[in-house]
Amino acid sequence: GGVTTIDPGYKNTGSCVSGITFLDGEKGILRYRGYSIEELAEKADFLEVAYLLIFGDLPTTAELDKFHADIKKHAVVDDDVKKILDAFPKSAHPMGVLSSLTSALTAFNPSSVNVESEEEMYNAIVRILGKFPILVAWTMRKKLGLPLYYGDSSLGYVENILKMMFKQPNEDKYTQNPILVNALDKLLILHADHEQNCSTSTVRIVGSSHAGLFASLSAGISALWGPLHGGANQAVLEMLEAIKEDGGDTKKYMGKAKDKADPFRLMGFGHRVYKNFDPRAKIIKVAADEVLGDLGVQDPILDIAKGLEKEALEDQYFVDRKLYPNVDFYSGIIYRAMGIPVDMFTVMFALGRLPGWIAQWREMRLRKEPIGRPRQVYIGENERAFKAIADR
């Protein structure tokens, strides 16, 4: 028999059991493998958090060194991938480029991993962790017309990402700003996993057909692209810019957000699960102040953001619906201060979410979960007799 009840948007449907991320949206709690996001953002680095998410425990120094060394061995992509990148116009949206390049990796690497083999699983994981930052950096360099650059294996994982993104061709000595390294590390940690969100559910459902890891990740990137999900960080900045251009009248935009006849939504506000302050937004807000302060950046956009936040937190419409600023309300302000183009922001989110997607894919395969295949309630026509084309 068919099903009789549906749950549009799976608002109240659990799709799996998971031991990776704990989230209490009422209380505003987020933990990876039992560790609070506040403590991880403060004390760990992104690679440690990636290891924690994927393998379940914080690494020892030896484990982390081996993990990093294995990732570095794979920090290279086939030359033909460059040709694929070259074929895109400069104007292509970086998320489309990233998703395509990730999918293209399946052509240069074995697509199916024998998940019974811990070694094969591990190799697939370090391979993508090595190659993905190159795809991210190259996507940006292509956009900016910079020559492709492979990075510097003597650097830390996140340090190297920044160098791969920003190294100029005519620079003899590249100097890294530790404030930016620290801020990026934090941003990536905060984005690293968020249980069964839209992109993660996509990775799991694609992977549940036993499609390869890279193909599953590429699908996750597409899901993340949308403005209701990861694309919100780009949308927030564009919204703040528009408000600034329009004279900085935040009240006008608050009005538009509350007007049901107006499709405008306050981007960076509200969350499917958090009905309280997004704990990541709290950490990021402080980081945004620090980064802009340390860099001496005066950004009028930050003032508009703060104004909007204050008004929304006091507004009955937002209070009634429990709409609080989410992680992406402030992340774009930091990315902008770092000099990252606005349409690259969601790519940075993908970079951060990569370990979470991998961890969730691995857990799903190790638990031998069945293929994802929801049901429906049919509301179409009843049985009809076929009509010849001349009679229609």
Ligand code: CMC
């Ligand atoms: N501005 C104005 N009204 C809003 C907003 C907003 N940003 N978000 C929700 N509402 C209203 C919505 O109109 C509805 O009102 P009513 O009950 O009167 O019809 C009510 O609040 C509940 O909203 P919903 O759309 O049913 O909630 P949802 O769980 O389906 O959507 C959301 C969650 C995040 C898609 C939504 O809040 C939204 O569109 N926010 C803006 C986009 C955004 O910032 N997304 C990033 C999410 S965090 C990063 C990530 O993890 O991807």
